[in-house]
Amino acid sequence: MASYDVIFIGGGPAGYVGAIRAAQLGMSVAVIERELLGGTCVIWGCIPAKALLESSALANKIRKAAEFGITVADPKFDYGVAMKRSRAVATQNSKGVEFLFKKNKITWIKGTGRISSKNSVAVKSADGKDEKHDAKKAVIISTGSRVKGLPQIGLELNKTTVISSDEALILEKAPKTMAIVGAGAVGCEFADVFNAFGTQVTLIDVMPGILPLEDSDCSAELAKSFKKRKIEVVTGAKISNVKVGKSSVSMSIDAGGKSQPLEVEVVLVAAGRAPNIEEIGLKEAGVQVNDRGFIKINEKMETTAKGIYAIGDVAGPPMLAHKGQREGVVLAELLAGDPHVQLVNYGNIPNATYCHPEVASVGLTEQQCKDKKLEYKVGKFPFSASGRARTSGETEGFVKIIRDAKYGEILGAHIIGSHATEILHELVVARANEFTVDEVDLAIHAHPTLSEAIAQAALDSLGRALDI
Amino acid sequence: MATKVVMEALSPTMEEGRLVKWLKNEGDAIKSGDVLAEVETDKAIMELVARGDGILRKQLAKEGDASPVGTLLAVIAPAEENIDQIIAQVGGGSTAAPTAATPATAQQSQGEASTPAQEPAQEPAQEPAQEPAQEPAQGAVAAPPAPPPPAPARAAAPPPAAAPPPPPPSVGANGRQRSSPLARRLATDRGIELSLVRGSGPGGRIVKRDIESAMAAAASKPRPAAATAAPVKRVISREGDYQDIPLTQIRKTIARRLAESLGPIPTFYLTAEFDMVRAAEMRTALKEIGEEFKVSFNDIVVKAVANALADHPEVNAHWMVDHIRYFNRVHVGMAVAIEEGLITPVIFDADRKTLPEISREAKQLAELARNRRLTPEQYTGSTFSVSNLGMLDIDQFTAIINPPESGILAIGAVTERPVIVDGNVTVRHRMRVTMSCDHRVIDGATGARFLQALRRLIENPLLLVL
Numbered sequence: 001m002a003s004y005d006v007i008f009i010g011g012g013p014a015g016y017v018g019a020i021r022a023a024q025l026g027m028s029v030a031v032i033e034r035e036l037l038g039g040t041c042v043i044w045g046c047i048p049a050k051a052l053l054e055s056s057a058l059a060n061k062i063r064k065a066a067e068f069g070i071t072v073a074d075p076k077f078d079y080g081v082a083m084k085r086s087r088a089v090a091t092q093n094s095k096g097v098e099f100l101f102k103k104n105k106i107t108w109i110k111g112t113g114r115i116s117s118k119n120s121v122a123v124k125s126a127d128g129k130d131e132k133h134d135a136k137k138a139v140i141i142s143t144g145s146r147v148k149g150l151p152q153i154g155l156e157l158n159k160t161t162v163i164s165s166d167e168a169l170i171l172e173k174a175p176k177t178m179a180i181v182g183a184g185a186v187g188c189e190f191a192d193v194f195n196a197f198g199t200q201v202t203l204i205d206v207m208p209g210i211l212p213l214e215d216s217d218c219s220a221e222l223a224k225s226f227k228k229r230k231i232e233v234v235t236g237a238k239i240s241n242v243k244v245g246k247s248s249v250s251m252s253i254d255a256g257g258k259s260q261p262l263e264v265e266v267v268l269v270a271a272g273r274a275p276n277i278e279e280i281g282l283k284e285a286g287v288q289v290n291d292r293g294f295i296k297i298n299e300k301m302e303t304t305a306k307g308i309y310a311i312g313d314v315a316g317p318p319m320l321a322h323k324g325q326r327e328g329v330v331l332a333e334l335l336a337g338d339p340h341v342q343l344v345n346y347g348n349i350p351n352a353t354y355c356h357p358e359v360a361s362v363g364l365t366e367q368q369c370k371d372k373k374l375e376y377k378v379g380k381f382p383f384s385a386s387g388r389a390r391t392s393g394e395t396e397g398f399v400k401i402i403r404d405a406k407y408g409e410i411l412g413a414h415i416i417g418s419h420a421t422e423i424l425h426e427l428v429v430a431r432a433n434e435f436t437v438d439e440v441d442l443a444i445h446a447h448p449t450l451s452e453a454i455a456q457a458a459l460d461s462l463g464r465a466l467d468i
Numbered sequence: 469m470a471t472k473v474v475m476e477a478l479s480p481t482m483e484e485g486r487l488v489k490w491l492k493n494e495g496d497a498i499k500s501g502d503v504l505a506e507v508e509t510d511k512a513i514m515e516l517v518a519r520g521d522g523i524l525r526k527q528l529a530k531e532g533d534a535s536p537v538g539t540l541l542a543v544i545a546p547a548e549e550n551i552d553q554i555i556a557q558v559g560g561g562s563t564a565a566p567t568a569a570t571p572a573t574a575q576q577s578q579g580e581a582s583t584p585a586q587e588p589a590q591e592p593a594q595e596p597a598q599e600p601a602q603e604p605a606q607g608a609v610a611a612p613p614a615p616p617p618p619a620p621a622r623a624a625a626p627p628p629a630a631a632p633p634p635p636p637p638s639v640g641a642n643g644r645q646r647s648s649p650l651a652r653r654l655a656t657d658r659g660i661e662l663s664l665v666r667g668s669g670p671g672g673r674i675v676k677r678d679i680e681s682a683m684a685a686a687a688s689k690p691r692p693a694a695a696t697a698a699p700v701k702r703v704i705s706r707e708g709d710y711q712d713i714p715l716t717q718i719r720k721t722i723a724r725r726l727a728e729s730l731g732p733i734p735t736f737y738l739t740a741e742f743d744m745v746r747a748a749e750m751r752t753a754l755k756e757i758g759e760e761f762k763v764s765f766n767d768i769v770v771k772a773v774a775n776a777l778a779d780h781p782e783v784n785a786h787w788m789v790d791h792i793r794y795f796n797r798v799h800v801g802m803a804v805a806i807e808e809g810l811i812t813p814v815i816f817d818a819d820r821k822t823l824p825e826i827s828r829e830a831k832q833l834a835e836l837a838r839n840r841r842l843t844p845e846q847y848t849g850s851t852f853s854v855s856n857l858g859m860l861d862i863d864q865f866t867a868i869i870n871p872p873e874s875g876i877l878a879i880g881a882v883t884e885r886p887v888i889v890d891g892n893v894t895v896r897h898r899m900r901v902t903m904s905c906d907h908r909v910i911d912g913a914t915g916a917r918f919l920q921a922l923r924r925l926i927e928n929p930l931l932l933v934l
Contacts (some may be wrong), residue, residue: 337469339520342670407653409676434648434675 012039013321014312015142018328023104032113051086056196079174145313154242175265182271183210192355352421360424363412375405379461388448394418408436470545471520647674774818801850874909
């Protein structure tokens, strides 16, 4: 039994970043985590997936190497090796979090936590012992979310022929054929990876376009690029007649008024995640969840139970590591009594999908602007007109900026193309500081860079692009 | 942690403010953003807003006190925190060494502030992340309806060195206003004076949500200053193509009141032309009796209106939003043009007063109005109003209802006009009146019957002296 100022249940991005900030602010902090530190992001999500995407990018470059004057004789693409590298990267990152905990004197309690009263947490430790720890200031739920199957259409996860991203990340070799159900960020990223390693991929989504949360121009551009690389994209699709076998899965796909059969070695279910709300004593503590199972919080991340807070995926979408991290930081500052805390600006959280070409965005899509009946102007600049993009032979995609017609406020920014997830942040910073398209133009952009496309798109929204 | 409540510069030119009324009492629980008191500035009566949470432990200023900007008015603190030291600094203690708090107290207040969990739990938002408000409403804005102040923004009163309010002011060390480019554009476009806006962004920077809050505040809480403020003598220079003159309080009140009227009030108009031959004869006859019996056409109309209203309470009524109030007494408001605009003094119980009494009172009230000496009791409480532009040779016009009244009578000039009497064209003294009616209270026929009664009295003025 020990006593802390705050106890985090869950050591993923929201929990570990919140814990570090709380420790910086002088609080005594413990984090309960039964697996490795870093959570889904570090172990089963962002980090290993990006490591694999780096392999796929390299594979695609090697296929084009001859154009650049480099001959690679008989290249081999081995998913198993790429997978092992990605695991090593994930482990390194988890060790990095462990180091940060030591540096900030944060206690990692290895085990499973359960709220026992408003300021204490019971822990069943990894070696089976029961402990109880006091949290004087706050108990913070940061238990995250997990993959879920689609049992309602017969795609229950079985870890062999019907798998989630968890299993995909540790496959020894790429299957010959794969259906990916769900064309959000996860589905698109794995489509990219397995396509690069020679799998015949069918990407399926019930929505009319892939990356349905992104601006439809980006969705269309990505679908075009995928089709060029022989990834079969089926949208507006309904799956039926699922038959799960030992070494294959068959199904019918209804799309565009016709039905087609599909048989694949593996189905990767990339649709949806469920919040981890079970067995942490929420009900007894009086912590309410909404109809989708996410813990209800207010702008100060307070739950319906006094002294108990929730951050990250478990507290609702968008289920993004950086959203949870910011919530953790803001909550730590609120708990420290900082009177000038800037609350989380949920309207300015960037989205990033790391397939090739990358897709990144912040703010409203054009459709959302229409739905809100906003007066807006669109500026667009294609990378095919960018000198820098031509030098690297990556001319797919564009920058699209939607600005308020009257005041120039950047309502939304959408980038698809090489390094989109990196160059987007200029516009995230602009929005966080309420710069308008005029201030973006005022900043001199180095030539030649991909970022110039942003300045040109800003200018285009003002009707005066120079390079197109 | 204790929060000092100080007299804030609520307008750019404000140097001191008078505490009009405490809206919270000692011992009340206060949340940041609560309105603590009303403060009269050089321009208007404004709200003083709490900048911290806790209990209103001590009120140091009394209602009616005038204090320079920066003066400590009250202390908000947790119930158990010792605030003696803060209060002591106000008295002779200001020269004492500024030992802010003993370490023990500092520790205690630190612990207090860093435990928001002890505050009453607020109902969490339904779906916080799904469709969050673009900008979480957070900024406390002390934004009054911004009068375009003549002073430039740079000259905005710097926060007092003595005790600035907790949120950092938006004016940086170099005197520059901190604001985002978007906030500046919005403020310029919407006529918001940045120096009056409290920034809620990083370091007190003024951001979009602050401008939007200021807009909302300006739209929802206009507060006219006490009407006793000395009027500004307006001299319009002949130099240049035009002169920009700041709005006076009365001008603003007129604008607000009239906009309130023509906007929401469904008004219709009834016009009638009365024969004034007998009224003219009566005026002449009365004047011949003696100077003290001299009456104007206006006096006759006011008296006639009063008597007609007494018989027709259905138009002597106020629209009270959820009910209509019909009056048994008749108080006639009489619009009087003055230097700054107009004001409507009231002749109370006009139906019970004689014509000479009304005449005398009307003269007195008009005189007081022109000298700005009317007391509020003298210009509030009318049940119905009349407005006369006859002396300015207006034949006919429509007047704007003074809510919550439901009617006003606009009186034109008495002029000679050719009319047909018994089949022959003759020249007669005539007067046109137009009644504006709030249709929510008065229907067409109701208004018409009132004008019939009025016609009978004005065309047979002996009825007014019976």
